[in-house]
Amino acid sequence: MEIEKRFAQELANSALVRADATGEQLGAAARAINGLGLQKACSRDGLDLMRAIDMNSTLLQGVGWVEGDEIRCSSFGGDRRFPMGKFDFRSSRSSVYRTNVTLLDPKTAYVAVQTGAAVGIIHKDLALSFVDKAPGLGVAVFSWSRRTPIINRGAVPPELIKTKFTGSTVFRSGGRTVAVVRSPRYDTGAIAILPPGEMSSRIGRAALVLLPLALLIGLGLSALLVHVLRSMGSLPAMIRAALKRGEFHLVYQPLIELTSGRTVGVEALLRWDRGKAVAIGPDEFIPAAEESGDISLITARVFDLVAEDARRIRRLAPDMHFAINVSAADLHRPEIVEDVIQLAQRSGMPFSSLTFEVTERRLVDVERARDTVQRLRAEGVQLAIDDFGIGYSSLAYLAQLEIDFVKIDKLFVQALGTESATSQVAVRIIEMAKDLNLEIIGEGVETQQQGEILKSLGVGYAQGYFFGRPMPLEALLQRLRSERVL
Numbered sequence: 243m244e245i246e247k248r249f250a251q252e253l254a255n256s257a258l259v260r261a262d263a264t265g266e267q268l269g270a271a272a273r274a275i276n277g278l279g280l281q282k283a284c285s286r287d288g289l290d291l292m293r294a295i296d297m298n299s300t301l302l303q304g305v306g307w308v309e310g311d312e313i314r315c316s317s318f319g320g321d322r323r324f325p326m327g328k329f330d331f332r333s334s335r336s337s338v339y340r341t342n343v344t345l346l347d348p349k350t351a352y353v354a355v356q357t358g359a360a361v362g363i364i365h366k367d368l369a370l371s372f373v374d375k376a377p378g379l380g381v382a383v384f385s386w387s388r389r390t391p392i393i394n395r396g397a398v399p400p401e402l403i404k405t406k407f408t409g410s411t412v413f414r415s416g417g418r419t420v421a422v423v424r425s426p427r428y429d430t431g432a433i434a435i436l437p438p439g440e441m442s443s444r445i446g447r448a449a450l451v452l453l454p455l456a457l458l459i460g461l462g463l464s465a466l467l468v469h470v471l472r473s474m475g476s477l478p479a480m481i482r483a484a485l486k487r488g489e490f491h492l493v494y495q496p497l498i499e500l501t502s503g504r505t506v507g508v509e510a511l512l513r514w515d516r517g518k519a520v521a522i523g524p525d526e527f528i529p530a531a532e533e534s535g536d537i538s539l540i541t542a543r544v545f546d547l548v549a550e551d552a553r554r555i556r557r558l559a560p561d562m563h564f565a566i567n568v569s570a571a572d573l574h575r576p577e578i579v580e581d582v583i584q585l586a587q588r589s590g591m592p593f594s595s596l597t598f599e600v601t602e603r604r605l606v607d608v609e610r611a612r613d614t615v616q617r618l619r620a621e622g623v624q625l626a627i628d629d630f631g632i633g634y635s636s637l638a639y640l641a642q643l644e645i646d647f648v649k650i651d652k653l654f655v656q657a658l659g660t661e662s663a664t665s666q667v668a669v670r671i672i673e674m675a676k677d678l679n680l681e682i683i684g685e686g687v688e689t690q691q692q693g694e695i696l697k698s699l700g701v702g703y704a705q706g707y708f709f710g711r712p713m714p715l716e717a718l719l720q721r722l723r724s725e726r727v728l
């Protein structure tokens with residue numbers, strides 16, 4: 243019972259966090275666009291600005307200028323007009339909602355939120371896409387004052403939204419567990435509904451089942467970004483241009499052995515130098531490159547950069563371990579074995595100093611990857627599952643890939659020592675990894691306490707801001723020099 247309530251609350255909260263972030267982007271977009279005024283909005287400059295706003299608003303599918311019930315011009319359609327139909331309701335903050343608008347593609351329905359003459363377009367259920375992995379669950383974001391759903395996923399009976407609650411609450415209704423949270427900032431609320439008995443039976447089952455649940459507690463934001471970025475279209479072109487211009491470099495985050503406190507390895511993390519342009523982090527450009535099929539170009543560049551930097555690092559610390567993030571698609575490509583051999587030759591490092599991190603979220607096709615993985619392992623390269631706990635790997639899947647390490651996702655590490663349900667899940671995940679004889683790395687350690695709890699749970703390695711942020715090569719060398727003196 244207790245855990246069901248917490249779970250429902252976390253689910254509603256996740257939905258509201260997204261909704262609030264969307265509200266924030268809508269507000270910023272509306273201020274900028276309304277500032278243009280009628281004359282300028284649909285001019286070339288106006289459209290350029292709208293496109294820039296669109297690009298920088300990760301949660302909005304597009305923005306535009308409205309006249310009457312029609313989009314007069316927009317970031318996605320230029321001068322093309324789109325009739326939207328009459329609005330459905332007006333929020334208490336005088337935004338006007340249309341909850342079923344089709345634009346370029348007649349099959350896709352959007353929510354259009356209009357403030358003044360500016361309109362922001364939101365994908366109807368993308369924001370809640372993290373819910374569909376658990377059948378029987380319902381989640382909705384609704385207008386608090388109107389009690390009207392704006393976006394929903396799964397079954398959300400309207401009468402539950404209409405229940406007379408005055409603030410955030412959890413209650414039971416006909417065996418269902420219902421959690422409601424109210425936005426402190428916007429006229430919105432989120433509701434999550436768990437079907438009767440569903441959770442208790444799930445929790446009773448093996449740890450296998452806990453993993454998908456854990457995903458729900460966590461954020462599916464990267465999936466969302468992939469989708470949004472795909473619809474933007476131009477990011478892959480920007481990435482290819484950046485590769486040509488050599489705009490990528492690596493930063494290194496120390497990996498600590500918990501028993502000794504020593505830096506025994508580094509994880510290479512990619513950075514895009516965009517000068518004065520808006521920063522784009524790997525959480526955005528990596529999924530975009532994966533989607534567009536350019537990830538192998540990025541991985542090849544990362545190998546080159548590691549090869550360059552590793553010589554200097556190894557001069558100070560010959561045993562240093564290097565962890566490189568690779569994508570599922572990389573492991574589907576047999577040529578990667580050649581690339582690894584070259585990397586080892588150029589950097590002088592033995593294969594056993596190399597770990598590949600594959601994230602659990604972007605599933606590797608085990609059949610396609612098996613030969614490549616076996617050859618890599620035969621060379622001595624180690625394999626780690628990244629973001630462990632928030633994906634869907636079954637134990638059978640892990641066994642097939644012959645993993646050496648799991649990296650417990652920071653979502654779980656950061657829950658340690660708190661009262662949350664997630665913290666209990668974290669402990670279970672660690673126990674499970676130990677049962678499987680896997681080495682464990684806790685990532686995202688931000689406090690001494692988290693590090694100590696990990697150590698007491700028998701976790702061997704840790705990474706996180708507490709031990710060291712991702713740092714440029716020079717800073718890493720400096721750190722290694724001072725560690726050597728100690």
Ligand code: C2E
Nearest residue numbers: 511512524525528544567568569686687688706707708712
């Ligand atoms: P990841 O592999 O899970 O990397 C860990 C991310 O967590 C990094 O973000 C790191 O800066 C951040 N982090 C580390 N310690 C802490 C902490 O204590 N607290 C918090 N809140 N965060 C911490 P970053 O560098 O933005 O990378 C994001 C993701 O992008 C990576 O997640 C990885 O999946 C991907 N990525 C980065 N570089 C590459 C690359 O070269 N190739 C590929 N394929 N993916 C990459």
Ligand code: CA
Nearest residue numbers: 509567599628
């Ligand atoms: Ca990683």
Ligand code: CA
Nearest residue numbers: 628629651685
């Ligand atoms: Ca991770």
